[in-house]
Each structure stands twice: as structure tokens, then as C-alpha cells.
Amino acid sequence: MEQTKKTDDPLLEILKERAKELNCLYQVEEILNNRQLSLPEIFEGIIKVIPSGWQFPEICQARIVYENSSYQSPNFQPSSWMDSSGIKVDEKILGKVEVSYTKKVPWREGGFFLDKEHTLIQTIADRIGQVVLHRRMGHILREWDYAKQKLSGNQNENQEWMVIIELLRRTDKSMLFHICQKMIRYLSWNGITEAAAILPKFENGLSEGIGEKSDELNSPSLKQPLDLLNICDRAFKIAAERLSDNEITAQLKQWILEEKGYQLIKVINRIGASLPEIIEAVTQYCNLAEGTDLLYSPTERWLKVALIRRFLSDDLNFIKIAKQYIDVKDFNELIQRIIFPAGSHGKLGGKSAGMILGYHILHKLKEQLTLSHPLKLPKTWFITTDGATEFLHYNNLEDLYELKYKDLHDIRANYPNVIQLMKNSRFPSGMVKSLAMALDDFGDTPLIVRSSSLLEDQVGASFSGKYKSLFLANQGSKQKRLEELMDAIAEVYASIYNPDSLQYRSERGLLDFHEEMGIIIQELVGIRIGPYYLPICAGVAFTNNELRWSPRVKREDGLVRIVLGYGTRAVDRLSNDFPVLVSPGQPALRVNHTPEEAKHYSPKKMDLINFEKETFETVEIKEFLSEYGSLIPNSNTLVSVYRDDLLVQPSRFEIDFENDDLVVTFEGLFSRTTFLKQIDTILKTLTEKMNTPVDLEFAFDGEHFYLLQCRSQSSAEDNQPCPIPKDISKEDIIFSANRYISNGKISSVSYIVYVDPEGYGEVSKLEDLVRVGRAVSMLNSLLPKRQFILMGPGRWGSRGDIKLGVQVSYADLNNTSLLVEIARKKGDYLPELSFGTHFFQDLVESNIRYLPLYPDDNSTIFNETFLTKNQNILEKLLPEFSDLADVVRVIDVPNATYGKVLRVLMNADLEEAVGYLTEPTIMAPEPKQELKTPLPQPGNDFWQWRYHMAERIAAELDPGRFGVKGMYLFGSTSNATAGPGSDIDLLIHFQGSENQREELSKWLDGWSLCLAEMNYLKTGYSSQGLLDVHFVTDEDIANQTSFAVKIGAVSDPAHPLKLKTSS
Secondary structure, three states: OOOOOOOOOHHHHHHHHHHHHHHHHHHHHHOOOOOHHHHHHHHHHHHHHHHHHOOOOHHHEEEEEOEEEEEHHHHHHHOOEEEEEEEEEEEEEEEEEEEEOOOOOOEEEOOOOHHHHHHHHHHHHHHHHHHHHHHHHHHHHHHHHHHHHHHOOOOOOHHHHHHHHHHHHHHHHHHHHHHHHHHHHHHHOOOHHHHHHHHHHHHHOOOOOOOOOOHHOOOOOOOOOOOOHHHHHHHHHHHHHHHOOOHHHHHHHHHHHHHHHHHHHHHHHOOOOHHHHHHEEEEEEEHOOOOOOOOOOOHHHHHHHHHHHHHHOOHHHHHHOOOOOOOOHHHHHHHHHEEEOOOOOOOOOOHHHHHHHHHHHHHHHHHHHHHOOOOOOOOOEEEHHHHHHHHHHHHOHHHHHHHHHHOOHHHHHHHHHHHHHHHHHOOOHHHHHHHHHHHHHHHHEEEEEEEEEOOOOEEOOOOOOOOOOEEEEOOOOOOHHHHHHHHHHHHHHHHOOOHHHHHHHHHOOOOOOOEEEEEHHHHHHEEEOOOOEEEOOEEEEEEEOOOOOOOOHHHOEEEEEEEOOOOOOHHOOOOOOOOOEEEOOOOOOOOOOHHHHHHHHOOOOEEEEOOOOOOEEEEEEHHHHHHHHHHHHHHOOEEEEEEEHHHHHHHHOOOOOOOOEEOOOOHHHHHHHHHHHHHHHHHHHHHHHOOEEEEEEEOOOOEEEEEEEEEEEEOHHHHOOOOOOOOOOOOHHEEEEOOOOOOOEEEOEEEEEEOOOOHHHHHOOOHHHHHHHHHHHHHHHOHHHHHEHHHHHOOOOOOOOOOHOOOOOOOHHOOOOOEEEEOOOOOOOOOOOOHHHHHHHEEEEEEEEEEEEEEOOOOOOOHHHHHHHHHHHHHOOHHHHHHHOEEEEEEHHHHHHHEEEEEEEOOOOOOOEEEEEEEEOOOOOOOOOOOOOOOOOOOEEEEEEEEHHHHHHHOOHHHHHHHHHEEEEEEEOOOOOOOOOOEEEEEEEEEOOOHHHHHHHHHHHHHHHHHHHHHHHOOOOOOOOOOEEEEEEEEHHHOOOOOOHHOOOOOOOOOOOOOOOOO
């Protein structure tokens, strides 16, 4: 292929290309400005000029497609080496300009065409659109002037309606007939008989004059001439005589707008209508309706419902609420920031819909709510839900659809590959351009890319934490920022195939639903502090408080979890850190009563954006405050000073950030501002208007309150309100309650540790009271985890008067499943309960339930006989505490009830709870001994697989080689309660040398790592190893020390495993 000869000077070559492009554009402009040329002549002229502006003009061809006509270079032929740009007229694509090469040309970075050539073709297309629009507007103005000149003899300046009628007569007779019919009906309804007389003639005219008996004829009716224009003239003549000019004008404008609304509704409801068509129709309608109030028009309401269904949700309850608060103009603003594939039919997804609805409810009611901190929604762009589908199709990844039907093991093993596969795929060029536009809109503000799938944030299936949200520093060159944004979007798309999300869908019968993933690209709320970017605080807020720490805190008082920086640490429960908890309905009733508790349970870390590292990271709060605390606005409202065992609320100028012991309490924010009152107002308003408890995510930059998420509040499965059976035999009920109930269920309790209130009250020695706490602590370590409950008088963990309750710390009860506080009357005095406040946040993070009992309440049941008359096995478990048998009672429930267990059901909605005896849901079968049986896999019977593997390890362990005398299994695997994250507890009776012990430890480590990997692939629970091995010696067994006590124990004994027989 011969090409234009190139020079050796690249700079000169570039200048020549620019000169060609400018000359081409000049010639195009000259043609467009020639008013003597018709549009076809203009297009033909531009076709001849275009090739001269391109790099290889001798093999360049051009084509202009406009409406239903095509204008092209001679001998035009389709080509793969093509670039094009749409001709847009009044926001509507009416055609395109296309440039292509007839032969393959050298590839350059970005394609076969230069960047300046892309710009040139876009400029030509834009100028063509502008000229076409200018000519159209000129035609309309000429018609308008003609109509006004025709009516110039009329002296009434208010007869604008006559100009409208004359314009419609010349340009849009269909619209004229429509509003004429409206006018005739309007006049008739107002009792004007002349109009009533011409109405049948108008309607007969529209039906082509069909006679009364036409339905009885089998031959065609006679064609009759239509004289609708004369009928229209008569109708408006009557209107001019009976109505004012202003009234006629106002009615005409409304009817025209309503007709445009009908056309928009037709577009929305038309089968196959794409998103670009709908967006174009919405834009035109809103431009036409500007300044017109159609709020109560049936057309407007019909239109709102159609748009809500199209963009947000088909759910009738959602639509019923949304149509009251979201207007058509709101959609006009929304569509300016929607990214969609060509021909899109997608929605914005569940998370987007909830956020948009919540914001518009509050925005519409802002005058009534009088919020002290202005409410805002962060700048947000949306990618429609079918964007993910288009991404998969564009990269030929449709085979990923079948992944959801594979075994969980395969899904988990393949998921890392799926992530990398999608991150290395390309986005369609149209989406890339739209994302680049979004970045121009955002600038270099940090961003978060969030999922918004069709299934997400629905009632009963919130998908909380199942799909990814990724933070971006959004720093550097535009190309770098664009690549990072696309990389994050691809990773969020990949989370559709996250094994946890697929398992979640499977459990809810949603696996067959074609899940589509929308994307929210949102600016991060924050301010610059040193090298960091962060909000003052952020968190989550709930309508219903399921974690009440005081009898004065009601469920409807709500709950807020709040932290410094971004709210990730408030959303995710982290065992090594705590958010600040507060009830916005009862802000004075704090979770932690003492300064020591407030300090212990305060946040220690915070999440933020590091501009220097261009990443999202976690930092120590103490270090951050020491270096940058003075830069934080109103920092004295966020922290307190711990001094002399007190928490002091400092003034702005009293804080020594380097030396003071600072504790994040938000005390000033809570007590000195209306921040909590505003959250309480928002929660109550949204709960009322959405007719459901809500769950919000928010951020606060010190000035504005940002709504980040709004969805129906749903509880985790183990926090759901449990139905309370009404047919339970009274003899089986151990206790019931009807005060301060939270939600929860404890299915299988095998042991009850009961500290008898009467017995405890009769203990006179302080030493014995302390020993009660020690006994409870030892029972906590001996009894199987989460299979026992603790019941005791007054305040568990009392740090003052030990007579008020058993003196324990969280570590002394961390294995229980339920903490029960019993308030027994002493004369007229009813002890005050602690509601677990001494370690409340530990209970919350560990998912340990709390229940207060009031046995003296006649409406409740308290089976004291069962608790005090059944066999007490304390002496067998802890013989050194046998003297406390009248105070501390340990009941083996299955042994006392012929195999039954205790089940506890709690329902906060009903304010009811019950603990009753029932048959176990799952009876643990005897473990199999044969090693030749098929290997069980981790599944619903997690314990069984673990039991089998423990037997397998024992069968492979050579006792002579390793110096092992015996091997035992204990804990959750032994008692058949192991879950997907449980380890395998092994006791090794060891009698060998140090070398043998070291060799054995390495051998067991190998097993542990392999089993952990197998468990992860099947269940998703990762660990550093699945075996928890404890060594005991002959001396340990003889002295019953450490774990040796479990060998031959009465309760939860260690189960002996058969070792490999020496050959």
C-alpha cells in the first residue's frame, strides 16, 4: 500500500497534519455558512472535503447519514477501519458522520486514527447539528412571525392564544385537533350549550363520519370530507366569547404539555424502548414544562410512576411511597449522571433506589424538619444494571453465568481467577468515554465505587457485605485515574460471583434470578487534614435498637454506631476495636457508665484516604491526633481528656494533643449540638414515610450531614424476631419474660449455670462472694462454648457492691450463649439490673444474648423448682467449690430431662421471650470408626467431617515414632456442635523427648494447614490452621491441671481416638 511520503522531522510532520485538519475544518465551515445551499447540498459538499483532513486522504472515504438518507463518497464500501460521531439536534441523535479507510493503515496508540482526528470528526458532527437546529428554529420563528402579522390588526395584547392556534394550524394539525377537542369538552363542562352542540360533529369527524348503523353494514362506508379546521375555528370563536384570554392561554399550554407527557409515557412504556430514548424524551418534556406546575395533573402522576418503574423499582410498595416525593424534574437531574450501554434497558439497582428515595423524602420535607446541619447527597454517577451484562458480553465472558450452579468448592477455588480475569478485561468504548466525563465532573476528589445490584437492599435480602465497595484516592493523571476507576468497577462486577454472595442467594432461593449489578460512583465526603482526607465522623443508624442497655432505652429510640473517619469501622464488627454506641432517642443514657469503661470501649483506629500514598488506609487514632489534632475543626466536640480517672470535656484551647490522654467519645457533639437530635428526626421521618424501620449510612464533614445509604432495616438471621409458640406445655417452660426483650434464638442449651439469688444473698463472707465469681469463670472454660447459659442475681460484673451481683469480667463469661440477670424482690425493694453494661459492647461484638427476668411478675413463669431441685453437678466439675453448691448450681439439661435441651426464643416485636425444654433439633449420630468409608466433605454437618479427619489423623499417627501415649478429641467437634469456622480441639498425651515433640508439632502443622485450606474452599472461613493442639503429660493428668481435666471428665469429656497400630 502506498501512503503519503513522510518526512524525517516528526515535528514538521505534526504541523503538516494540524494544517490539513484546520484547512478541512475551514472548508466545512464555509459550506455550512452558505445559506443558499439545502441540507442535501451541504452534506454532499462536506463529503467531498472530509478526506483532505485525514492522515491518508487517498484511501479515505466519508459518509453522512441523516434521518432516512445517506450521503457518501463515490464507490463507498464498508470498512473495519472506521470512526464516527453522532449528529445531535436538540439533544436527539438524528444521524452520524463516518470516516473510514478502504485499506488497513498503521496502528497508533489509541487506534487507527489520531486523537486530533477524533476531535475533528466530533467537531464536524456538532457543527452540522447546530446548523440543522438553527435552520429549524428559523423556520419556526418565521411561522410565529407570520402568525403574529396575521393577527396584528387585533388590538388586545393578551391574545397570545391566537398566535399559538395559528402556529399549530401551520405546523402541527394533530396537536391542534387534540387541544380543540379538549376545548370543546372544557366549554361543555362549563355549561356552554353551543360547544355541546358541536362536540358530536367533531367526534364524528374524527371517526370519518361513520353512521349510526355502520356496525350493521358489511360494505365499506362512504368517505366523507373532514372539515375539522372549520369546527376548530367555531370552537375557539365560542371560547373567545365566553372565556378570558388568559384562561384560554393557560388551558392551551397545559393541554399541550399534557400531550407531550402522553408521548413521553408512550416512550417509557413501549416494549423495547431503550434508555437513551427515554432520557431524550424526559429532557424534552422538562424543557417544555419549565416554569409550569403540573404537580397535581393526572398526566404528571402517571408519568412519575412510569419513570419510577423504569429507573428505580417495580415494587408496588416502593412506587406508592416514591411517587409522593420524587418529581419528573428530579429524574431530569438524575439522568444527567447515568452511564449506560447502547440500547440499555437497565435500572439503577436496589442501593441506588433506596438512597434516592430516602434523600428526596427528607429534601421535600426539609422545611418541616428544620435540620440544623444541611442535608446533602454526595455527587453521584450511576451505571445501569445491564452495564455488567454488557461488560461480560463485550469480553466474551458469558460462561461465567454457569458458575453459580457449580459446587461451592469450585466457586471458591475459581473466584480469585474470576477477579483477575475481569480486571484484565476491557470496557466498551462508549462506557470509557462516559467514565471519563464522570471523572471530569468529579475532578480529583476521592471516590468510592459501590455495588447496587437488582437484589440488593431488599426486604429479607439486604446482601449486606456480600458485594464489594472500593475506595479510590483519585489522584494523578486523568489516564491513571480512569484506569483505577475501571479496575475498581471490574472488581465490583466480579463480586457477583463471590462465593459468599452466591451461597447467600442459594439459601434464599434467588440463585435462578438473573442478577445484574449496577454501580454507584460517589465522591467521598471529607476535608483535607495534613496528608489525609476524611470526614469528621461517619457511621450507621438504625430505627430499632436491638441492643438496649437500660430499661429506659426503648426499642424505637434507635441506635447509632459512629467512628472518626470513614464509617467502615462502624459497619463492620471488629473484635479488636469498637465504635461509639448511642441511642439518639435517649442520648443521655450512655452504654459505658464509668470513665474506665468509656476509655476501654472507645475507637482506637480510623480509616481515611492518604493523599501522599494515594491509598485508603487505617491509622492509629492516638498518633493521628498527636500530629494533626489541632487541624480538626471543633476537635473538642469529638474527644475527651482522661485525667485523674475522670473524663473531662475540654474547651477548644485546652487540649494538648501531644501529651493529653485523649479518648474519642463524641461527648461534645452529642451534648452540645443538635447532631443526635437530627439523626433521631431523620430516622423517625423515614420510618414513618417509608412505613418500615430503616438502616442508614451517613457521614458528617463538620458542616453538612450526608446521606450515603437508606434501606429497610433487616436483622441477621440469628437476630430475627422469633415466633413464640403458644402451645408449649407449662411444665416445659423454665422461664418467660415480657420486659426489655431483644430479638434472638438459642436453639440448643445443654447446661444451665444458675447462681441462686436467695443463696447468693445469704453468703456473708466477702471471700466466698469472690469465689462465686471464680467458680463461674472456671465453668466458663470447662463447659462447651455457646452450649450453656448463665443465670444470676442483679448485676453481672458488679464492680462496686459485690452483693449486687457476681463479680466477673467479660473473660469470665465469654463462652456463654446467654447472660440472664434475675431481679427478685426483697420486701418492697426490686434490685436494679445492669443490662450487661459492664461489658455491653463485648457482648454485642461476640453476639452473646442478654435477657432480664422478673420472676415476681405474675404475668411471667419462673420454674425455680427445676433450677434448684435437679442434680447439681458442680461438685463433679469443680470439687474445690463443693461448699458453694447451694449458691452455684450446674444443671446438665439432657441428663435431667431424658435427652431434652433448653431452647430460648426472644421476640422484641411482641416483647416476649421464653426458655423451654424440647427435643434436640439434630441428634448427633455415633461417629463411624471405619476408615474405608467415603471421606465426608465440609457442609451442613461440619462436626462430622471434622470428627472423621480427627480419626484419620489418629490412625496415621505412629505413637512410637512421636512418643505419644494417647490422643483425645474435645470441644465442638466432639459434641457435634462445630460450625464452619470451628477448629478441631485435640489433646495429646505425650511422653516422648523434646525432639519427638518438635517433630510431632511439625507433622501436626502440616495436617492443620491442609485441613484449613480444605475448609476454606468449602465454607469460605479462613484460618491459619484448623487444629488446636494441647499437650498434657502424666503429671498433668495426675494433678488434673490444664486441659488434662477433660480426660475422664463428667461433663464434656475428651473422646479417645484410636492411634495407628505399631507394625
